[in-house]
Amino acid sequence: MIHFDLIAPVGEILRRNARLYPEKMAFEDRRRTVTYPQLEAETEALAAHFAASGLQKGQTVAIFLPNSVNWVVACLAVVRAGGISVPVSIESTEAELAYRLTDAECTVLVSVPEKRPMVDAVLSRLDRPVIVTDADPVSGFGGIERPQSPGFEDDPDVDRPAYIVYTSGTTGQPKGVLLSTRSMLWVTAACWTPIAGMNEKDVVLNTLPLYHSYALNIAVLSIIATGASEYIMEKFSTTRATELLRTGRFTFMPGVPTVFHYFLSACRASGEKLLSSVRLCVSAGAILPGTLNNDFEEFFGVPLLDGYGITETSTMVTMNWPGRWRVPGSCGLPLPGLTVRVVDPKTGLDVPAGIEGELICKGPNLMQGYHNKPQETQKAVVDGWYRTGDLAKSDANGFLTITGRLKELIIRGGQNIAPAEIEETILLDPAVMDCAVIGMPHTMLGEVPIACVVLKDASAFDEAALLTHCKERLSAYKVPDRIFVVGEIPRTGSGKILRVKLRESLCCLSG
Structure with missing residues (x-):
């Protein structure tokens, strides 16, 4: 059931794909495309550049780029070099960028020339140097060649912290969540491949912002792990998504509920059913209303599978499986290998089916903690169980429905x-x-x-x-x-x- 063979070091995965798919497109955006051999070569060259520039194992690198092929290259190169990737939204304000650079203790920042005024303003206020590497939207990191001096070797450790992904900050200051390559690829192995069927034949249309854990998981790491191909939208727009889907290239589309809502509204208005080539859509990131799920599937005739995930669990906790046996409004069943309970928030005791309680979980995809926040980590993880803060109900068959958040009651x-x-x-x-x-x-x-x-x-x-x-x-x-x-x-x-x-x-x- 769980495809453990998909869990491997990033460098090993890329070398394998370069060998298996010598001419296959890996990632594409509106400016450029990389094949799997090109992706392997570019990430190795950039990783060697980081190492030669002084990046030490375990040091952090901020990825301050728009959704693009360059984003993927930079993120994977950091991990290959033994560093920790810190995704930062390209739409961040100066204060938000400064907070993440300081909180994550970044030593390197990868950005684009048009953001240099903001970057320089932020760095001038920091009390330590940060190396800046710029990416060209068309040539990527083509000007950076692999150093001739020896010393760089791919980092093989899949269990060390490899990503610091910040929480949404909907209930307070964002916290940096420490995730490993193993925990992230475990979700690929337990969810996206066995449940959603993602494989090397899929061509994915990515509508998600890559700096979120959901996108980092399904739209970056799961793509390379399965050998799929992907087009990266810089920013979701219904008009652009419509143009792309008219080509009939795409087989798989992940998104958040608002994406599917606006897309359905636009297609209903135009009468176009643009998903003829798409075999599956998946939704996570927020609660998918049951009515939207039903209306979408009825109009397009394409399954829209809803799941529930959080950054602290390397994204997914539950997922609906394809087929008839789904409960309207439910986010599905726990992933294979993951243990889930619904408990009374005050007593910690399990509540009966149909009774609302707090969802807690334990499994291989659990975070390693909050970066430099041991007290926050101890509050969130008790005896190995992560307290999600989300309210849920379970039916007699184990299907879970998220009903809200404790802090939002x-x-x-x-x-x-x-x-x-x-x-x-x-x-x-x-x-x-x-x-x-x-x-x-x-x-x-x-x-x-x-x-x-x-x-x-x-x-x-x-x-x-x-x-x-x-x-x-x-x-x-x-x-x-x-x-x-x-x-x-x-x-x-x-x-x-x-x-x-x-x-x-x-x-x-x-x-």
């Missing part, structure tokens, strides 16, 4: 309300395109739920009708006190709702 007059339940209900209304629910202070009840919606036609909005829709489907204490129309729902790159930012914008609006 709205407590109205002593009654617990999960925002996700209200959001799922509101999204049943055909007039609503997107939705997010937050708790707002109330003098008598403590908190009340407030809904923010993005409408397909704002001119036809009827708040009373939408509230009636909620009252027909929810207990009275769960019905939103107010519904606000907004232009968009702020989300992280992985699709999670930024409730703090939404709450701040509503406070400004009401103030």
